[in-house]
Amino acid sequence: xxxxxxxxxPRGGPAGASEVVGRPDEHRRRMARLGWMFTSPAxxxxxxxxxxxxxxxxxxxxxxxxxxxxxxxxxxxxxxxxSLVLGNSTWHYALGFTVGYTVVTVLVEVILGTLMAxxxxxxxxxxxxxxxxxxxxxxxxxxxxxxxxxxxxxxxxGIADGLFHALGLGSPVILGSNASAIIALMVxxxxxxxxxxxxxxxAGLVMLPGEIYEAxxxxxxxxxxxxxxxxxxxxxxxxxxxxxxxxxxxxxxxTQLFVLSxxxxxxxxxxSLYGYSEAFGSLNAKYGLGSAIAMVxxxxxxxxxxxxxxxxxxxxxxx
Amino acid sequence: MRSRRLRxxxxxxxxxxxxxxxxxxxxWMVSTAFKPxxxxxxxTPHPVPFHxxxxxxxxxxxxxxxxxxxxxxxxxxxxxxxxxxxVSGLLALLAATAVARFRFRFRTTFLIxxxxxxxxxxxxxxxxxxxxxKKLDLLNSLVGLTVVYVGFALPFGTWMxxxxxxxxxRELEEAAALDGAGPIRTFFRVLLPLVAPGLxxxxxxxxxxxxNELIFAYTFLKDQGKATLxxxxxxxxxxxxxxxxxxxxxxxxxxxPVIAFFLLVQxxxxxxxxxxxxxx
Numbered sequence: 001x002x003x004x005x006x007x008x009x010p011r012g013g014p015a016g017a018s019e020v021v022g023r024p025d026e027h028r029r030r031m032a033r034l035g036w037m038f039t040s041p042a043x044x045x046x047x048x049x050x051x052x053x054x055x056x057x058x059x060x061x062x063x064x065x066x067x068x069x070x071x072x073x074x075x076x077x078x079x080x081x082x083s084l085v086l087g088n089s090t091w092h093y094a095l096g097f098t099v100g101y102t103v104v105t106v107l108v109e110v111i112l113g114t115l116m117a118x119x120x121x122x123x124x125x126x127x128x129x130x131x132x133x134x135x136x137x138x139x140x141x142x143x144x145x146x147x148x149x150x151x152x153x154x155x156x157x158g159i160a161d162g163l164f165h166a167l168g169l170g171s172p173v174i175l176g177s178n179a180s181a182i183i184a185l186m187v188x189x190x191x192x193x194x195x196x197x198x199x200x201x202x203a204g205l206v207m208l209p210g211e212i213y214e215a216x217x218x219x220x221x222x223x224x225x226x227x228x229x230x231x232x233x234x235x236x237x238x239x240x241x242x243x244x245x246x247x248x249x250x251x252x253x254x255t256q257l258f259v260l261s262x263x264x265x266x267x268x269x270x271x272s273l274y275g276y277s278e279a280f281g282s283l284n285a286k287y288g289l290g291s292a293i294a295m296v297x298x299x300x301x302x303x304x305x306x307x308x309x310x311x312x313x314x315x316x317x318x319x
Numbered sequence: 320m321r322s323r324r325l326r327x328x329x330x331x332x333x334x335x336x337x338x339x340x341x342x343x344x345x346x347w348m349v350s351t352a353f354k355p356x357x358x359x360x361x362x363t364p365h366p367v368p369f370h371x372x373x374x375x376x377x378x379x380x381x382x383x384x385x386x387x388x389x390x391x392x393x394x395x396x397x398x399x400x401x402x403x404x405x406v407s408g409l410l411a412l413l414a415a416t417a418v419a420r421f422r423f424r425f426r427t428t429f430l431i432x433x434x435x436x437x438x439x440x441x442x443x444x445x446x447x448x449x450x451x452x453k454k455l456d457l458l459n460s461l462v463g464l465t466v467v468y469v470g471f472a473l474p475f476g477t478w479m480x481x482x483x484x485x486x487x488x489r490e491l492e493e494a495a496a497l498d499g500a501g502p503i504r505t506f507f508r509v510l511l512p513l514v515a516p517g518l519x520x521x522x523x524x525x526x527x528x529x530x531n532e533l534i535f536a537y538t539f540l541k542d543q544g545k546a547t548l549x550x551x552x553x554x555x556x557x558x559x560x561x562x563x564x565x566x567x568x569x570x571x572x573x574x575x576p577v578i579a580f581f582l583l584v585q586x587x588x589x590x591x592x593x594x595x596x597x598x599x
Binding site: 037038132135147148194196234254298 | 326330333334338340342344348364366406407410414416417421422423424426429432433434436437439440446447448450451455466467470474475477482483485486513514516520524530533549553556561566567570573574577581582585586
């Protein structure tokens, strides 16, 4: 009797114990053991590749780092890096830029990606090929895709200019003025990441049973209602994770900005670019400062996503 | 009735616009790959090459960039990418199932860890990771690079799969348990088919992450013989202007394996319920 039930974890809360026939302690211990077993391999890789380097980065941010041609040396603990960061007007500007950039790009990506997924889900024939085609932007090497857009936006050789001309919209130098440059950046960025959102949402959509939709249609529900009342609530875990991760990534996007805008124009600095320019961008390389900026960025993202994280973590594995 | 029609038209138009904007740069890339240099660098660009040429493809495939043949780079990239997909897929699935279904004290910490780890900009990690790998003697090795890529793909993969596993209603597993299925059987017959689309999505992500990653490959691999395709691409970017022809040709060639991988796994992107895990 007890053996069949050990396959099933009890529902959340202390009341769960009542569903367990047999020895609840043994069951709990077994679950804990399995939990550890299943997560330790992943933890090993993550610890090696990210945890130790992050720890070192934190250390760097508190040190006076002296960079020479042969390497760098640590000259004593200091909080000067942090005070330099937080008092800096460039940093404040970059912060505002990053927040605005993130809000816009995440919204566009998620909305467009979901639309794409909905359309793809309805396609029966040719879905594979269509998906493959839409996947290509995401699959390009990031630097290459950024350079491709640089080529498209190029004032002399670029096709974007030609298109604007053909549509009778004059001849703007896209990367010249700030407003159009920022929009151009966002287009290049969103272009690459929207297919990713679409794939994830599509995977979620495909998981849903068809009977629900048939029932809804019989009841006369329109597409809009169906989406908000049925699809979205069922896929809330998937959307939640997707939005959180999108925010995290767009907050620290680097390559597209680096390639299309560079270190010269501090009007298009987001926090990653600013950090990089301080660490490597001039002859006066400041590893400590760069690390401090990166750490502050991390904390900021943590704060922003804390609300969602706490909500997820509190519930018993069902978001 | 009319509003339904309008809505459909609006949705279709939006779909077409999105499709065109997504596809056009790709089309532009491919078309440039076939253009001779005069057309690439002309001030009046045209969508379709007037005198298509295979010169750039020939240069990429047979040119031997930095003394190493294209296929050598290709094999390096492929091996690393496939290894990353397999290892990270397996570990992420295990960890995700544990996090979504089991209760253990470390669970909360693990989840937060996974999330926080992604918040750190990876550019900041290059130097510390270099030191890390040097100590383990994994520098300048494809194995070391795979370890790095798996480490990067795991947090995202686990979080994503957790979302998918969490979306599978527990009643299904409980029903299977009541029918007498043990935990392993439940996993393979019930959970796995339902989560298969999620697994496909995360494996595509892992593949692409490994396939087109540049910074870490460039920093950690010293031998040209171990270099991956993105490193090869860097050779076409010069200080005095870029060789767009070979760049576009190489990029086009690079997307083909991704598409192939995708077409291979996407057949699993069908409703898990159709796979017959649950009746009724």
